[in-house]
Amino acid sequence: MARRLADGLWQFDLGLFRPLASNVFLVDGAEVSGGDDAVTLVDTGLPINLPTVRGELDDAGFVVADIDRVLLTHYDLDHVGGLARLAGLDADVYMGAADVDLVRGHWHPEWTHHKGAFHRLARMLYSMDDYDLHAVEDGDTIGGFTAFHTPGHNPGHTVYHHEGFDAAFLGDLVWEEDGELTIPIWLDSYDMAEIRESVRSFADRAPPFERGLMCHGNPVLEGADALMRALADRLVPA
């Protein structure tokens, strides 16, 4: 069931069950000042979701053709897979440059790396060749969003901050569990030390944000930047 978090900001509750449940966010830029009027989908869920992205769009009063832009936090099937279910999509699709290189085969992770090996198989099955991907770099602005390169979970993992919505779209930089922020698990990540560094650098560099909108767990709707700061201090003591 689509959940309205604020005017122009929706959470779609997709996926099958934890940990395969994932949040997707719909942002209607026309509802806030700053940026542009584009309708943006942040991540897309798995290739198969219950409920479906289309069902959730419908719930929120949108159709696929309304989507102007898709921001992907990283190349993992629970974030990019739902694109395949959005027939009729005519949107600009953005993803961190290193993950574009990964899926395009411009960079080859080691077969001996647990997640790298998985990605070498995943990109054969889910190539994203149908999409003209825009490669996002740290500091890029896309409408009202500012990109923060936050590698570790994936080499190109990217967080998108939106000042107008007082929100950070965190992808898998962090997960939420029982009201606390945690970092993803080793099995599902490239480099745990790099994740810790990314949490710290994002906490240091990001403008304030009340809303911390991660893909796994319950979005934090107040004081998310303070929780991020506290997590950074726990992970990388000064």
Ligand SMILES: [Zn+2]
């Ligand atoms: Zn994920």
